[in-house]
Amino acid sequence: MSTPIVKVTDLAWGRLRAPDLDVMEEFLTHFGMVRSARTNNALYMRGSDAPHHIHVTEKGDAKFVGFAYHARSEDDLRKLAALPGASGVETIDEPGGGKRVRLREPNGYQIEVVHGVAELPPITVLRDPPNSGDEPLRRKGRLMRLSKSPTMIKRIAHGVMGTPKLEETVKWFRDTLGFVRSDDVYAGSPDNVIGSFNRLDRGDDYVDHHVFFCIRHEKTGLNHLSYEVPDIDAVMQDHEYLKSLGKYEHMWGIGRHLLGSQVYDYWCDPWGRTHERWADTDRLNTAQGxxxxxxxxxxxxxxxxxxxxxxLSNIQP
Ligand SMILES: [Fe+2]
Structure with missing residues (x-):
């Protein structure tokens, strides 16, 4: 395995375009995010964790612009800026600020690698712990009273793309950003890989089973953006909440994945882009291979x- 150019530390945000930012903000608010900033031409939404924003929508015809990832250091931005076709190290002229380098992955989507973007005070989401058979007294003497929906999204977790150029795309993300294989999935013979689950390389630190999943598909684009919620109750109760609004298309769920093990629920934004809410993933470090x-x-x-x-066929350009 070749040494990657850098090892990014996390997914920062997904960047979409939509013609109506009011409608997008309403959807993302129902979905469990909170507005961090709004300009004349873009919307920035956050979760309860500290990052300034975890979802960006630019005003324009519906489009998937790309993903952004956090660099370990500004020095890593300089390494990426030296790659052919990369932008220089730029000051981000948007709320939250910071510096970035813009790259193009093999399908032409923009990959921002950012550093020094502002953080905000985390927002406390009060949830009661569930009792279980093994831990019957986690909530001893207290009553389970769930907070009202929408339960706030905690953090951004992963992005999923479809492309006919699966090998080339996965190789680019591994070689450039330091992703490592969690699970490659084949159809028929083992050399026919049709999907690749990749996680961050943070050494001994445990990370989500996948930060980037890539599926072989005739269409190229975004399959979904994915967000973690505090607990399984939040997946279940907010499924009922989103359903009760009668405004959004439900795409899949609720269930528990095998690869990654999340309890998942998938909904479309008003322009057909799938967004996932999940709780309870597997966490791995580099020892697991x-x-x-x-x-x-x-x-x-x-x-x-x-x-x-x-x-499966919802790949949005
Ligand atoms: Fe997912």
Whole structure:
């Protein structure tokens, strides 16, 4: 395995375009985010964790612009800026500030690698811990009273792309940003990889099972943006809440994935871009290595319905 140019430390945000920022803000508010900033031409939404924003919408025709990732240091930005086709190290002229380098991944989408973006005081979300068979007294003497929906999103977790150029795309993310294989999934013969789950390389630190999932597809674009919520109750209760609004298209869920193990729920924004809310993922470090397994073994749920065709084929340019 070649040494990557850098090892990014986390996903920062997904950047979309939408023609109506009011409608986008309403959807993301129902989805559990809070507005961090709004300018004449863009909307910045945050979760309860400290990052200034975890979702950017620029005003314009509906489009997936790309993903942004946090660099370990400004020095890493300089390393990336030396790559062919990279922007220089730029000052970000947007709320939250910071510096960035803009790259193009093999399908032409913009990859921002950022450093020094502002943080805000975290927002406390009060949730009661659930009792379990093994831990029957986690809530001893207290009553379970869930906070009202929408339960606030905690953080951004992963982004998923479809592309006919799977190998080239995955290789670019691994070689450039330091992603490592969690699970590659094949159909038929093991050399026919159709999906690749990749996580961050933060050494001994434990990270989400995947920060980037790439699927082979005839269409190129975004499959979904994914966000963590505080607990499984928040997945379940906010599913009921979003359903009760009667405004949004439900795409898949609720269920528990096999690869990553999240309890998931997927909804579309008003322009058909899938957004995921989940709780309880597997967390791995570099000691766990990666696996190659078949689609029959890997692309299943531990419980819940199989993904509908409309979810699998929803790749938005
Ligand atoms: Fe996901």
């Amino acid at each position: 990666g696996n190659l397994l078949s689609a029959e073994e890997g692309l299943v749920s531990q419980w819940g319905e199989r993904p509908p065709a409309k979810f």
